[in-house]
Amino acid sequence: MLDERSRQVLFAVIDCYINSPGPVGSRSVTKQYSFGLSPATIRNIMSDLEEIGYLRQPHTSAGRIPTDSGYRYYVDAITAEKQSLEKGVETDLIQRLELLRKDINLFLDDASRMLSSMSHYIGIAMSPNTSSTTLSRIELIKYRGGQAAVILFTDEGIIRNRIVPVDPELTQQNLNRLAEYINVNFSGSTLDEIKQVIIGEMIREKLLCDNLVDEAIRICRDIFSSSPGNVYISGLSGMLSLPETCDIARIKDLMSAIEDKQIMVNFLDRIADAQGPRIFIGSENPVDEMKKFSLISATYKEGNRPIGAIGIIGPTRMNYQQAISIVDMTAKYITGMLSGK
Amino acid sequence: MLDERSRQVLFAVIDCYINSPGPVGSRSVTKQYSFGLSPATIRNIMSDLEEIGYLRQPHTSAGRIPTDSGYRYYVDAITAEKQSLEKGVETDLIQRLELLRKDINLFLDDASRMLSSMSHYIGIAMSPNTSSTTLSRIELIKYRGGQAAVILFTDEGIIRNRIVPVDPELTQQNLNRLAEYINVNFSGSTLDEIKQVIIGEMIREKLLCDNLVDEAIRICRDIFSSSPGNVYISGLSGMLSLPETCDIARIKDLMSAIEDKQIMVNFLDRIADAQGPRIFIGSENPVDEMKKFSLISATYKEGNRPIGAIGIIGPTRMNYQQAISIVDMTAKYITGMLSGK
DNA sequence: ATTAGCACTCTACGATGGAGAGTGCTAATA
DNA sequence: TATTAGCACTCTCCATCGTAGAGTGCTAAT
Structure with missing residues (x-):
């Protein structure tokens, strides 16, 4: 396990990296977060974190960036605490949801747009699996x-x-x-x-x-005869403004996966039984084409049976805290809506 | 007007450019098309074509590439002749359309996919404008x-x-x-x-x-109360494999325009009264974000009233011949379908 | 246990310099 | 007169080189 100080350094690196991409150096950490430690000490800690596998160097003498398991550790930690959105964001979300209230199919389309516009990543919403x-x-x-x-x-x-x-x-x-x-x-x-x-x-x-x-x-x-549930996608264009975009091939793969309804629908089946939002970080992602991205999704239910899913797809370097809350709340909202307010 | 030889050279350059991007030189033209002329002569002709405004040089001593008006001249010419798809492609198209027959809304979704997969560009289909x-x-x-x-x-x-x-x-x-x-x-x-x-x-x-x-x-x-007609889009991922993709900003603009239903719906209104497919080449495009792309679209009708539209969006360097035929046939097919087979 | 100092490594970036492709012009040719 | 061969010129592309900057790892001092 990690001692408290290493934890904090790890989180600082992740935080820093989420806010601006590019390897994080020891000096920037000491500057932006007040640990009361010198860069040299931070370097030692970072070196330890690298050994455990939570950070890595893109090349010798560059700063560190988080690995998938680094993110995993971080996400596990923040989901253990109760996730609370900043108050402003939360009321904003609720207000938007209220505005969308209508027939579920129209709703899902709008919901995907909303997920995308709030997270700045890709928003997805899948309509109920009709066969069940x-x-x-x-x-x-x-x-x-x-x-x-x-x-x-x-x-x-x-x-x-x-x-x-x-x-x-x-x-x-x-x-x-x-x-x-x-x-x-x-x-x-x-x-x-x-x-x-x-x-x-x-x-x-x-x-x-x-x-x-x-x-x-x-x-x-x-x-x-079952019709393949509809899949609503928004925010693709936003994805292209990310710095990660240099890797066009990757984004192209992602898009073709997203455009393939069947992949999405199969995916829904995989997460149907989860409690609360499911989080796939990079290589954890079951869909090959998405192994360079993270996915946060949650199912909405009718009674106790999950019947559809919503989610956000973004870079592994993602604001997990916020994204998780948004997805979770939205899913719960839809569940509530289905049970009649 | 253009004499026959200049025409042929223009078409050769366009054809060459459509098949592989990058400025077309005089030598490649003489090689791929048998004019019985030397590169030097071709150069002179190309120089004339440049003066008229049908070709341009990206920089001195590079080959020529077609301008928007060059494409326009070309498209006007090929639409004047009767457009015939190669027989194989045509039967393929019909077969695919037959497979899709069903409820119009499901149909449009599939139709956009089909347009995209046949053209390798972006396929769009707009559902009937409900208010009319x-x-x-x-x-x-x-x-x-x-x-x-x-x-x-x-x-x-x-x-x-x-x-x-x-x-x-x-x-x-x-x-x-x-x-x-x-x-x-x-x-x-x-x-x-x-x-x-x-x-x-x-x-x-x-x-x-x-x-x-x-x-x-x-x-x-x-x-x-009128609901905004649905817009179905496919083939975004394919767009990213084009060589034009180096210009990410451009594609991003395009995508955000496409994602905005309102823009699409307004657009439909503009072309509602056209006979046969409408073709917008580059700067002719009424939508700002698309001025670097070409759009081919056609309306489908109920009786004589246009009620929806389909189309293809691709680079200006596009296989117009084929795209026009595909769009035209598909629109006619839908019109036929609406009038009860 | 922490830190200051220093040598070392690697990237990013701009400058430099062919190689290649293609042009425009001129003079020769049918 | 229209076409062509030849040649000098121009511009891009690409690889190489060298430097500045950022960051590390190690060692010795605190």
């Missing part, structure tokens, strides 16, 4: 020849609407019958379950029923 | 205490759904009455018109009606 949401009610409305609108109400208050092609012969009455059947039998099940069960069930009933059942089966397959 | 779409039918469905789902069917087959807060006292019957009222009186009007008219109308009728009208007015205001 539970059905509250379904409505089927005939619309134009050969099309029907499907409106799914879920417990989370999310509506999915789709237009599905249907046999033009189907009447609104037929549709009502189908909707009623689903509502009575499947209200409360997850869309995934419904998809599994409903098709088998219907096939069994086929013998008893009229010949429109074939069509109904097809429609249900259409309706309940 | 016409109402086909409205449904109001009570949902949980204090909330109601609004489902708007429009002639374009687009559904807008929203959850609006309502007075918990309102019954489904009340809602039906309101929906009926709107359907009877306003089916066929644009959402903008409805918003204008409906509120005045209701206030007048207030005296005759019950006191729930206040609530109804509020709800209508909520429902018909």
Whole structure:
């Protein structure tokens, strides 16, 4: 373990590095933080920290910069204390959130923008994973020849609407019958379950029923096939102003990963069971393309089940303190919103 | 005007430059294209082209690169001929489009991806400008205490759904009455018109009606307030691999412009009345941040009214021939899709 | 245990100097 | 008269060199 003084030096280096990139030298530390120690002593301590693996020198006789595990130590420390945003920032956040209140899908788009504009990094928000949401009610409305609108109400208050092609012969009455059947039998099940069960069930009933059942089966397959949750991204342009940008290849990788919905959605699954915000620092990041960046994310829940995620992606040299608080609060806010204020 | 030989040299330079950036020298032209002329002659011609303003030298004794007006001349020429994609590319495009067929909003997201992946530049797609779409039918469905789902069917087959807060006292019957009222009186009007008219109308009728009208007015205001059309963007990461990328500041500007929905939506309004694809080359671009890039876009229509746009953003050094065809075909495809296959 | 002093190392940056590519001009040529 | 060969000139690109500056590690003094 680290003695108190080494800790403080480590934190000072990290702090310094977060505020301005470039290796941190012993002299700058003594200047900006009043340890009452000379540069030489700091040098010795820094040398120790390097040995432990919390700092490293980009090259001999340069200052030190934090390693991923240095950040990890730091983050573990600050998350152990209660994280409090400066009061001003906190009220600002709440106010912004209040302004955004509306339908969850619109909300997530705005939320990603807000995360980005408050953190100056990339903001992400993923809409609920539809396959594990539970059905509250379904409505089927005939619309134009050969099309029907499907409106799914879920417990989370999310509506999915789709237009599905249907046999033009189907009447609104037929549709009502189908909707009623689903509502009575499947209200409360997850869309995934419904998809599994409903098709088998219907096939069994086929013998008893009229010949429109074939069509109904097809429609249900259409309706309940899971659509990849939406992913909302903001703040890419801000990323390009970072000094880290010299490494274009890296940012390019990051962007292509972010643009790939599938990667994002898989990622959500990985963190679904975490309590509180999850923090991935550099190489800890499960996504290869992001191993040079840090990611802070949290899930929002309906009841106790996580159904979506939000987060911030930034350089490893990131203001963790603030970012963690922002992500945490926002996730909690959304959870609260879903449970009806 | 240009004589045939100068034209060919200009096109050769542009072609060469599109394939690989960097000033094009007289010798490379003679090598890659068989004019049966010596470099010296080409030099003279290029010098003439420079005088006219179609080419320029980044510095003395470097090769030539096309200017914006050079590109303009080129683009005007190739659009005058009938644009035909190579057969392989064309069928590829059609096949991809067929695969995407579904609900328009999902479609646009995929369409932007496709535009980007086919062109290797940035693909954009804007969803219909809701304020000028016409109402086909409205449904109001009570949902949980204090909330109601609004489902708007429009002639374009687009559904807008929203959850609006309502007075918990309102019954489904009340809602039906309101929906009926709107359907009877306003089916066929644009959402903008409805918003204008409906509120005045209701206030007048207030005296005759019950006191729930206040609530109804509020709800209508909520429902018909125009939401900024969605903008779907893809291919940002690809942009970073271009050689032009050295100019990070430029790309950053571009990205922030793209991330700003308002800029995009305003832009749509500007091109709404064009026939066929619109092409903005470099400085011709109405958006300041994009003056270093070219934009090719086209609107898709419902009947004869343009209701949304798609496009490609790339470097001025862009494969115009291909990009124009892709944009044009995709827009036409969407238009066709909206008119029911 | 801490610090002052000093030699050493490494980067960043500007200056210097070919090599290469391409031009413009002039004189020769078909 | 239009084209071409030849040549001097210009400009960029790149590598090399040398210096200034920042920071370290070590040793000896406190």
